[in-house]
Amino acid sequence: MKKILIFLVVGIFGNLFYSHAQKAQIYNLEKLYSPVVGDGNFSVWREESVLIPIRFDSKDLSAVSITYEGPNSQVEFYKLHEVWADFSAGNCGETKTQGTFEKVKVPDRAELMTGNSFNPDSENQWILLSLRLNQEVPAGSQSYKITFTQKQKKSEVKGSLSIRDRSLEGISGLDFxxxxxxxxxxxxxxxxxxxxxxxxxxxxxxxxxxxxxxxxxxxxxxxxxxxxxTRIRPLDEMLIQVKKLPQGEYRYDYSTFDKYIQTxxxxxxxxxxxxxxxxxxxxFLFYFDETKGEVVSIQTQPGTPEYQEFWKxxxxxxxxxxxxxxxxxxxxxxxxxxxxxxxxxxxxxxxxxxxxxxxxxxxxxxxxxxxxxxxxxxxxxxxxxxxxxxxxxxxxxxxxxxxxxxxxxxxxxxxxxxxxxxxxxxxxxxxxxxxxxxxxxxxxxxxxxxxxxxxxxxxxxxxxxxxxxxxxxxxxxxxxxxxxxxxxxxxxxxxxxxxxxxxxxxxxxxxxxxxxxxxxxxxxxxxxxxx
Missing domain, CATH: 3.20.20 (TIM Barrel)
Structure with a gap:
């Protein structure tokens, strides 16, 4: 009887411990649906962004707060949501439609966090940290630490930044x-x-x-x-509204087109x-036929009279x-x-x-x-x-x-x-x-x-x-x-x-x-x- 009680007590406390166990881990920026653990060490320039994927594992789905300690930086945290995907590269159109492909959830949809806190979507929540080192940060090696706090329990990941004596200043002016x-x-x-x-x-x-x-x-x-x-829509949804008048002439309304370009x-x-x-x-080409009072379509090819009559x-x-x-x-x-x-x-x-x-x-x-x-x-x-x-x-x-x-x-x-x-x-x-x-x-x-x-x-x-x-x-x-x-x-x-x-x-x-x-x-x- 005593052995049974001991096993029950150990089991209960073991389950309680397991239910509140949590862990945070840095991974490499590779295939996050098949993650590889990273060391958290990066070589960077000032004003360059550094992307650090972190997975927070916890059975508890209550709110988690995140804090960053390290070199002076612009810090952004993204909550990565998993999206269903399939392994169908190389298959388009009919070959994709007729095929059967393995499916997987991929952390891809990135939601910028506000207030540096989040509610996990699952027991394995992906977070992406984006750091951009400020101009005044000195060159050399500096450490950083990210702390996850959930119900007073903390998990930490640490790494180091080898900061080069160069500055990037973003991609403004890039000729690519x-x-x-x-x-x-x-x-x-x-x-x-x-x-x-x-x-x-x-x-x-x-x-x-x-x-x-x-x-x-x-x-x-x-x-x-x-x-x-792929489908006919109303005239007022065209970017350039094309009308064919009863006498056969075309008229064009560029107001939406102009606003789009100017925007x-x-x-x-x-x-x-x-x-x-x-x-x-x-x-296909389309126009609103004023005689018929509807949008009509013509399927044609370059060089044909119908094509040139419309496009010229x-x-x-x-x-x-x-x-x-x-x-x-x-x-x-x-x-x-x-x-x-x-x-x-x-x-x-x-x-x-x-x-x-x-x-x-x-x-x-x-x-x-x-x-x-x-x-x-x-x-x-x-x-x-x-x-x-x-x-x-x-x-x-x-x-x-x-x-x-x-x-x-x-x-x-x-x-x-x-x-x-x-x-x-x-x-x-x-x-x-x-x-x-x-x-x-x-x-x-x-x-x-x-x-x-x-x-x-x-x-x-x-x-x-x-x-x-x-x-x-x-x-x-x-x-x-x-x-x-x-x-x-x-x-x-x-x-x-x-x-x-x-x-x-x-x-x-x-x-x-x-x-x-x-x-x-x-x-x-x-x-x-x-x-």
């Missing part, structure tokens, strides 16, 4: 851009609000603010409702206006309007992964009727197409011949790389199931190739379940978004911002001594397909930047 295509109407659909209503405009403003923080250079514009127009420019995104819909994948007056009128607004020099008619021969013929036709427009193209590199494309983005596995790149540079034409849903699981990408180190690799790869920036096709094409699930029927998880609703970003967004800081560091060091060996090392082609070699390159690059 991000170009994420925007889907403002998808935001309106998520919030169940009318596109271009007062509440929608507030979200558009916030979208451009978020883009500005990652050095976005281009405004994604369109004629109809977005880049792909971006007012927030510092003013280098380029990328106008889509000229050669869409589904081949629109391009001529839009060119005139953009010239009046002093925006024509920024305007680029963008074509996405279409037939290069058709694209060349289209560019030649556009130049014959509206010569003020520039052209842009994303897709494989074709030397015969290159002279016509002021903005050319190629897949990550395409390497331009140095002579072709020199021609583009001498012609002041922009060149970038992009990733999409087609990259295989072992290849670098921005997906939820990608290794976060890939973001550092991809941006530096574009930079060391001598390109102007990095492009990705979707900033915020949200589903109705995006806050909790990024599983799409036809796309791998994370392919269609970098930010979340309600002003929340992703950890991928924050890593990208940090990667752009590394590019600025690289360019600053390059002014002191040309980093030729590092450039050559980063450009080794096999890195795209061999993960471990790629991550060794990322480590070597960080060591170089922080020598």
């Amino acid at each position: 851009y991000s170009d994420f295509w925007q889907f403002p109407v998808a935001m309106a659909d998520f919030y169940k609000t009318k596109p271009w209503s007062a509440s929608h405009w507030k979200e558009v403003e916030r979208m451009f603010d978020q883009l500005g923080a990652i050095n976005q250079h281009s405004i994604t514009a369109f004629v109809f409702w977005d880049l792909y127009n 971006a420019i007012d927030r510092g995104i003013s280098d380029q206006i990328s106008i889509h819909n000229l050669f869409p994948w589904n081949g 007056p629109l391009l001529v009128d839009l060119e005139k309007h953009l010239k009046e607004k002093n925006w024509l020099d920024k305007a680029v008619l963008f074509v996405d992964e279409r037939d290069p021969n058709q694209t060349l013929a289209l560019a030649q036709w556009v130049k014959s009727i509206a010569p003020g427009f520039k052209m842009g193209f994303s897709g494989d590199f074709y030397p015969f197409l290159s002279p016509w494309m002021d903005d050319y983005s190629t897949p990550v596995n395409v390497v331009l011949d140095p002579a072709e790149l020199s021609k583009r540079i001498l012609s002041s034409q922009k060149t970038s790389i992009y990733t999409s849903c087609f990259e295989q699981p072992n290849q670098p990408n921005f997906l939820l199931t990608s290794d976060l180190r890939d973001i550092y690799f991809l941006t530096q790869l574009s930079n060391t190739r001598g390109y102007n920036g990095f492009l990705r096709w979707a900033f915020n094409l949200w589903s109705s379940e995006i806050e909790n699930s990024a599983i799409y029927s036809d796309l791998p998880s994370g392919d269609a978004h970098l930010v979340y609703p309600n002003g929340q970003v992703s950890i991928r967004y924050l890593v990208l911002r940090d990667a752009l800081e590394e590019i600025k560091k690289f360019k600053l060091l390059g002014k002191l001594s040309y980093p030729g060996d590092m450039v050559n090392a980063t450009n080794r082609y096999f890195l795209i397909n061999i993960e471990e070699e790629r991550y060794q390159m990322v480590r070597a690059l960080k060591n170089y930047l922080n020598e």
Whole structure:
């Protein structure tokens, strides 16, 4: 009987202890759904951000407060929410729809904390600490400590910062851009609000603010409702309202278009206006037919009479309007992964009727197409011949790389199931190739379940978004911002001594397909930047 009582007492107290046991641990910035413990030691410049992932483990889901002790810094804590994702890289459209893929929860949605306290979502709560060392912090090694307090019980993580005698001062003035295509109407659909209503405009403003923080250079514009127009919507939701009068003439209302462009420019995104819909994948064009009293659609292709009858007056009128607004020099008619021969013929036709427009193209590199494309983005596995790149540079034409849903699981990408180190690799790869920036096709094409699930029927998880609703970003967004800081560091060091060996090392082609070699390159690059 005494033995039974002892076991019961031990069991009760053991369960009580276990229920209140808690632990905090620093991890490496890699695949957080399969975490690797980190040592918490970093080499940094002043005014550079440092991202530190921490997991707080506790059976208790009551409130937790966090305190930071260390060098004088701007401190931000993000609560990372787990989002469902699938391992479907390399599968798009029908192959994704017909496939079955393993699912996993990934800490990706980043909610900026206020008051440095949070309520855990689960027993394993991810937190991201962002430190930005102030200018007056002296060089040398300094320690830091982060304390988690829950019901008077404390857990600590510690590390050290090796502070270099250099200053970064953010990414302002960086001559390397991000170009994420925007889907403002998808935001309106998520919030169940009318596109271009007062509440929608507030979200558009916030979208451009978020883009500005990652050095976005281009405004994604369109004629109809977005880049792909998968369903017909009302006339007043068009960015440019196109009407066909009873006598057959077209009239255009640019009021929403103008407000959209000006909103971006007012927030510092003013280098380029990328106008889509000229050669869409589904081949549709739309207008409001005043005779029928409804929006109608026509499926056609460049070069056909129906196509030219619609687009010629629109391009001529839009060119005139953009010239009046002093925006024509920024305007680029963008074509996405279409037939290069058709694209060349289209560019030649556009130049014959509206010569003020520039052209842009994303897709494989074709030397015969290159002279016509002021903005050319190629897949990550395409390497331009140095002579072709020199021609583009001498012609002041922009060149970038992009990733999409087609990259295989072992290849670098921005997906939820990608290794976060890939973001550092991809941006530096574009930079060391001598390109102007990095492009990705979707900033915020949200589903109705995006806050909790990024599983799409036809796309791998994370392919269609970098930010979340309600002003929340992703950890991928924050890593990208940090990667752009590394590019600025690289360019600053390059002014002191040309980093030729590092450039050559980063450009080794096999890195795209061999993960471990790629991550060794990322480590070597960080060591170089922080020598």
